[in-house]
Structure formats: C-alpha cells, structure tokens
Amino acid sequence: NEKNSTDEEKVQVKRESQPAIFIPVHRSSEIQEARLKLPVLAEEQVIMEAVKENPAVVICGETGSGKTTQVPQFLYEAGYASGSGIIGITEPRRVAAVSMSQRVAKEMNLSTRVVSYQIRYEGNVTEDTKIKFMTDGVLLKEIQKDFLLQRYSVIIIDEAHERSVYTDILIGLLSRIVPLRNKRGMPMKLLVMSATLRVEDFTENQRLFRTPPPVVKVDARQFPVTIHFNKRTPLEDYTGEAFHKTCKIHRMLPSGGILVFLTGQAEVHSLCRRLRKAFPFRRGHSVTGEDDEADGSEAMRKFKKAKQKKTVSLPRIDLDNYSALPLDEGDEDREAEVREEEEDNDDEGSDLDLGDHPANSVENADPSLPLYVLPLYSLLAPEQQAKVFRSPPPGARLCVVATNVAETSLTIPGIKYVVDCGRVKKRFYDRVTGVSSFKVTWTSQASANQRAGRAGRTEPGHCYRLYSSAVFGDFSLFSEAEITRRPVEDLVLQMKDLNIEKVVNFPFPTSPSAEALVAAEQLLVSLGALKEPPRTGRVQEMERARLSCPITPLGRAMASFPVAPRYAKMLALGKQQDCLPYTIAVVAAMTVREIFEDLDRPAGSEDESQKLTQRRARLTQMKKLWAGQGASLLLGDLMVLLGAVGACEFAGCTPKFCEENGLRYKAMLEIRRLRAQLTNAVNAVCPEVGVFVDPKMTPPTEHQVVCLRQIILAGLGDHLARRVQAEDALDPKWKNGYKTPLMDDPVFIHPNSALFKTLPEFVVYQEIMETTKMYMRGVSAVEAEWIPRLLPQYSHFGSPLESPSPWFCSTTGTIRCHRPSTFFRVGWQLPAVEM
Ligand code: ADP
Numbered sequence: 001n002e003k004n005s006t007d008e009e010k011v012q013v014k015r016e017s018q019p020a021i022f023i024p025v026h027r028s029s030e031i032q033e034a035r036l037k038l039p040v041l042a043e044e045q046v047i048m049e050a051v052k053e054n055p056a057v058v059i060c061g062e063t064g065s066g067k068t069t070q071v072p073q074f075l076y077e078a079g080y081a082s083g084s085g086i087i088g089i090t091e092p093r094r095v096a097a098v099s100m101s102q103r104v105a106k107e108m109n110l111s112t113r114v115v116s117y118q119i120r121y122e123g124n125v126t127e128d129t130k131i132k133f134m135t136d137g138v139l140l141k142e143i144q145k146d147f148l149l150q151r152y153s154v155i156i157i158d159e160a161h162e163r164s165v166y167t168d169i170l171i172g173l174l175s176r177i178v179p180l181r182n183k184r185g186m187p188m189k190l191l192v193m194s195a196t197l198r199v200e201d202f203t204e205n206q207r208l209f210r211t212p213p214p215v216v217k218v219d220a221r222q223f224p225v226t227i228h229f230n231k232r233t234p235l236e237d238y239t240g241e242a243f244h245k246t247c248k249i250h251r252m253l254p255s256g257g258i259l260v261f262l263t264g265q266a267e268v269h270s271l272c273r274r275l276r277k278a279f280p281f282r283r284g285h286s287v288t289g290e291d292d293e294a295d296g297s298e299a300m301r302k303f304k305k306a307k308q309k310k311t312v313s314l315p316r317i318d319l320d321n322y323s324a325l326p327l328d329e330g331d332e333d334r335e336a337e338v339r340e341e342e343e344d345n346d347d348e349g350s351d352l353d354l355g356d357h358p359a360n361s362v363e364n365a366d367p368s369l370p371l372y373v374l375p376l377y378s379l380l381a382p383e384q385q386a387k388v389f390r391s392p393p394p395g396a397r398l399c400v401v402a403t404n405v406a407e408t409s410l411t412i413p414g415i416k417y418v419v420d421c422g423r424v425k426k427r428f429y430d431r432v433t434g435v436s437s438f439k440v441t442w443t444s445q446a447s448a449n450q451r452a453g454r455a456g457r458t459e460p461g462h463c464y465r466l467y468s469s470a471v472f473g474d475f476s477l478f479s480e481a482e483i484t485r486r487p488v489e490d491l492v493l494q495m496k497d498l499n500i501e502k503v504v505n506f507p508f509p510t511s512p513s514a515e516a517l518v519a520a521e522q523l524l525v526s527l528g529a530l531k532e533p534p535r536t537g538r539v540q541e542m543e544r545a546r547l548s549c550p551i552t553p554l555g556r557a558m559a560s561f562p563v564a565p566r567y568a569k570m571l572a573l574g575k576q577q578d579c580l581p582y583t584i585a586v587v588a589a590m591t592v593r594e595i596f597e598d599l600d601r602p603a604g605s606e607d608e609s610q611k612l613t614q615r616r617a618r619l620t621q622m623k624k625l626w627a628g629q630g631a632s633l634l635l636g637d638l639m640v641l642l643g644a645v646g647a648c649e650f651a652g653c654t655p656k657f658c659e660e661n662g663l664r665y666k667a668m669l670e671i672r673r674l675r676a677q678l679t680n681a682v683n684a685v686c687p688e689v690g691v692f693v694d695p696k697m698t699p700p701t702e703h704q705v706v707c708l709r710q711i712i713l714a715g716l717g718d719h720l721a722r723r724v725q726a727e728d729a730l731d732p733k734w735k736n737g738y739k740t741p742l743m744d745d746p747v748f749i750h751p752n753s754a755l756f757k758t759l760p761e762f763v764v765y766q767e768i769m770e771t772t773k774m775y776m777r778g779v780s781a782v783e784a785e786w787i788p789r790l791l792p793q794y795s796h797f798g799s800p801l802e803s804p805s806p807w808f809c810s811t812t813g814t815i816r817c818h819r820p821s822t823f824f825r826v827g828w829q830l831p832a833v834e835m
C-alpha cells in the first residue's frame, strides 16, 4: 500500500512538474563566456534530470563551481518559475543573499524586480519576482504563515554544509512539506546545495527522507595548493603574524591575489590599516576606498607628498558576553560583527599594535609595491563587498582581508595565496547559566581545507597556515552543527508555534541533545509559553508528556516577538499591565549590549587620563540621576537603562549628548530601532493595545515601577538570587554575596550597579559575568512575596496550606520555595501570601 502511494506520487510528480517550456535568457557574451568556464555548467543536464525525477536532490560541489549563481538559472530556463510558483533560494548569510541576487540578475540580464532578495530588514521583492534569494530565517518565518509554501515551485537550501540552525530546521520541515505538496497535486522541488563536505547527515538520515535523495557531484577542476605550516603557533597575536606573512608574500612572491582569513570585523580593519600603511597604494586610501578607479601611479605620487602621522592606542577589554538570542535570523557573523562594531568605537585612532614591528614604521612604508587592500565581512555595505569581484587597479596586487564569509559563501577571483589564521569566531553558551559569548576558537580541518582551496581555483596556489601541523592534527574533522552547541528554547518555541508539538521527533539533520530539549521545554513551561504536562500517570508517560507540551496562547504571542523567550514574556506581560512603552524600552536596552562607554580603559596620555577621570565622574553622577530615588531605585540597573534612554531621547539622541554623558551613540540608535520594531510586533499581536512609537518617554510613575519590577521577575524568574544568610555571612568569601539556585559559589552585585549599596534581599539579574569575581549584571530588586505569586512553577507550597488548595493560603505558615529539577534545589523560606 505504502509502495503504491509512492509510485503514484512519482507518476504525479512526473506529469505535473515537468515544465515543457524553455524560457530564453539573453546573456551578454562576456557573461556567457565566464559561465562556460564554471564546472556546474557541465552538469546542467544531470542536475535537471535528477530534479525532474526526484522530489529532493542534493548538489555537492567545490566552492566556486557555480552552484549558487547557476542552478537558479537552470531552473528558471527550464520553466520552474514560469507558472504561479517562483524559485526560492536560502542563504545562511545576508551578504550572500544580497550579493548573489544582484549577480544573478546581472548574469541573466534581468531587473532586480525579477531576481530579488529579502533579508530581515530589507529587500527588493516585487510582484514580478521569479527568483528570490533570502536568508534562511526569512523562509522559516514564511513557513509560519503558509506551511505549504504555496508561492514556491522550488526551494533551494544553499550552503547546507554550514549547518546553521535555521538551515537544519528548514531541511527538516521541507522533508515533510515537499511530499505533502506532491500528494496534494501541487508539486514542489527541494534542492539542497553544499560544498564538498559531509552530506550523509542529509542523505542517510532515515528520519528525513524515506528514499535517500540522489547526490549530484560537481567535479571542480582544482589546482594543487601547497600547504605551508608555521613551525610554531602564535597563541595571541595571530593578526600580527598574518601581517608579517602577507608582507613577506607581497615582497617576495610572484603576482597573484592574497586572501587572509581572520575572525572578525575589528581584526579585519586593523590588518587592513596596517597593510595600507606598509604598502601605501595611494594617499588617504580609505577603508571604503572611494576612488579605486584612480590611477595607481598618480596615487603614489600624491602619497609620497603626504604627511604621515603615527597613532598609538590602547588594548580594549573584551565585552562580548551577552545573553539575548537572535530569533528570526541566524546570521552568526552578522551578530558577532554587530557586537564587535558596538565595541569598536575608536575608529582610525586604534592602530594600537603597530609600534614595535619595523615593517610598520612609517620609514619602511613601501610605496613602490602597491597593495590593493580590501576588507570583506558580513556587515560591509554591498557596494563595498562588490569591489572584491572587480580586478585590482593596474600594477597593484589584490589583497582581501576577510572573515570566514570568504570560506564558502563568496568566491573571490584571482586568489593565489591564502593566509589562514586557523581560527573562527563562534558563539558559545554556558550550559548551566545560559550565558552566551562570542569566542575565537580553532576551526575544523574541513574548514581549514576549504580555506586553502580558495588558492587553487585558477592556477596552482599556496596556503600559509599560521599554526603548526601538530595543531592542525588536533582540529576536529568537521565543524559541529550549530544546533548541538546552543540552548534551543527559542527554536523550540518557534517550532511549537508551527504546531510541531513533539519536537523530539522532529527530523533534525542532527538532533540537539535530549538534555537541551528538556531544558528548553522546562524553561518554556515555566514561562507559561507551553502547557504544563500532567504530573500523574506512569513515569514513562510523564516523561513523554514532558517533551511534547502544547503551546499556550501566551506562547503564541511570545513567538511573534523577535527576542529570546525570557524577554518575550516581559513584552507579553507589559501588554497586560499599564506600562508597555517602558517594558519595550527596558527589553530593547537589555538586548543591546553595553550602552555605556568603557571609561575604565587605561589612558594613553596624561591628557586623556584626565579627560577619562572627568567623564567617569560625570557618568557616575548621571547614573545616579537616571536611577532616580525612592521606589524607582529598586528597579536598579534597569531603571538606569530606562533613565538613560529617556534622557537621551529627550535630548534628541545626538552624538553630542551621548559623548557628554558616557553613552554609546551606536547603542542608543540600536535601542531606538529595536523599540520601534518591538512596538510594531506588539501591535501586530494585539492591535487593540495600539501603542505608538514615541521615542520620547516620560519617567514611569511609582506604580509603574512596581509593575515593571514584577514584569522583570516574571521573565527572569530562573535568574533569582538571594543575599547571603547570617550563618554563611561569617565566611569572608560570602561577604555581601548572593546565593543562586544554579551555583555553589557566591555571586555579587558589581560596584558599578545602582544597587551596590542597597543590597536587597532578593534580586533578579540579567546575566552573570565572571571578571575578578562572579558579578551579576542588570540587577533589579524583587519583593519576597511576589515570588510564589509570579513564579508558582518554582514554588513548592507546603503545609499547612495544602487544603483546600495549594493556591489558597492564610497569613500564617510559610511557603517553601524551591525548584523541582536538580538545579533548583534551594529551600528558601518565603513569606506566605494570599494568592
Ligand atoms: P558556488 O556557489 O559553487 O560556490 P558561485 O555560484 O558562488 O559558486 O560562484 C561562481 C563564480 O561566479 C565564481 O567564479 C565567482 O567568482 C563568480 N561570481 C560570483 N559573484 C560574482 C560577482 N558579483 N561578480 C563577479 N563574479 C562573481
């Protein structure tokens, strides 16, 4: 029976999805010539046959073989976009979605009205769009609205080897959507495209596809790449090492482009500056490189006349820990870069690591060897990105300094030398505390080989690895799928919103750990986003129920807010109380990293030191003012945030105001943007509330402050801490310490916190950061009697309050509060309250 239906499906697929038409495309001869060199062209027929015969096909080919730019064109020409359905392509990175849509439009000689893109905040999709490039998060959102994706006749999941969380989920979902569409006579095709990395997770996963999809391999002609390992591995200054290697290549080796892999935007800019100084290409050649077309020799002549200045600046402390998760899009690079950009607020003056190296000194700058240096990273403006595809000015050598965007997403022509720092910036999560941070770690062998491969596309090349072969031997073989490395409460919530109740049974290409799934369901249950599983029945049944909790209306509202579930809960509650604009402002400020300037940084000069001291004093004074007095003080650090946002907006949010008051202008702009976005999201869920975005905001009343504190408690309930009790206080280690249910060691209120002197008995915190001590960040005081009422899920209601119902209590007796799982094992006594 089963077999019959598949045969039937096939017949139907064959009959309905074989477009008989051929749609002509008029390409320029130049484009046509370049296309014919791409290996994927040789496989067009094989690919199109496979697509015709199968609902799902995997295409696997070396980076640069033409998958992304050509396969959509094959499908277009074969008529897959000639009916009502269009061709959709997902990319894990925004850069790729934008850049590839433009390239394909150009190759096909079609307007961007027809070949368009959609990323989270922007796009150029029109009614005429036939080929749509988008980020994977955008398609996931569309599935939420229309599960069958009826607008599409084909979905291409590109860069599947990157194993981004959303790509993985999309493949899982599409493995169900495609057969469903075919069964309903609305045929649809799925193409999964990947670099030549492990594809077995997709093809041999029985839960994904009943019959393994065929794999079409595109054999790219790859020239040999000689690998050169470093003898020793620099542990810290790999940017410096990359600089020396690049200089050496440029000075000593024959022509050919250089591609340097670093980990983030700040490093990229720092190396670009150093290289430009060492090999000046023209005077004042800026990061943006406006007039690249200018003649090189003219530029050098000007350069020689130019007066040079030497700048010194300072090491920066690392502030990239933060706790909000990106929800509707998974562009890790962009995330990392946004954070970095926020922290990287000392632009041109920050060539801190210059001084010592002889090659860096101005005397050694060598204008006779022009080097055309271009940065490439995910946040770079599209016009700037496009530069890497053009030929360098005559006489100059191309040098692209990139993050791992250049590893597989974008192929830069003419690269002969690769310099690989061997590292990558990744987000890490602490399993216990849920704190996340971006850290630089070793990459995998597979990625390192991908990077090396960039050097051998047009002729034999060289790859210089800034680490030893022994270190390489210790790299993991492949990069882990992201989904196994992060908490998944946001994903679980999104999936429940798609009515996927049993997330454990979902056909993930690689499943998150059962532990992570349980933790996510538990957090979501405790936030009220999922219905609590029954506590009766047999153990097995209870276990099962714990992993398939249905979504609640509150959960649906929360799923529509583009912030992590804890903050979404606050937004949802803010709506019920009378303080939505404040809740939105607090959530926006909490999800933007570090709104205050780092004035504790060491100063470079006497003068600067004095200025910093003055500004610090000013900020301290302002913080006091923003924290308010009396009742508002108990909202603590969050009141300071609210006050700062309010004050800044009243002053018109100018760079001047921010500068004078120790606020980071970029952070304040981001908060303003988020406030507008969150307000729209709330209005969409609940139009009757009808809040408007007025950037200006009067201070909250005392009543509103009390409400806000409760809203915060409801969202951050699992981040509750209690001041140390008398018996422990004798231990000097615990002096002024706080106990949390999660850790054995004390945590502390930071001296910079508004509550440092107050030391309330109960507080909630946004996150814990470890510096000299374990410090809580974003601290707000809560009242003991709110806890059982707002966090019943964490409260154990003991006798004498068991009858008639644990929810009822008189004013006698106590309620013991503890958390039922192993983490939540503290037995704090709480006052009894009437519920
Ligand atoms: P794959 O997806 O297999 O990695 P692509 O389709 O991205 O390959 O790239 C195919 C070719 O198109 C590469 O040689 C690349 O350099 C070229 N290419 C891509 N985008 C542009 C662009 N904007 N301008 C010029 N060439 C481009």
Ligand code: MG
Residues within 6 Å of the ligand: 064, 067, 068, 069, 158, 159, 408, 409
């Ligand atoms: Mg590609």
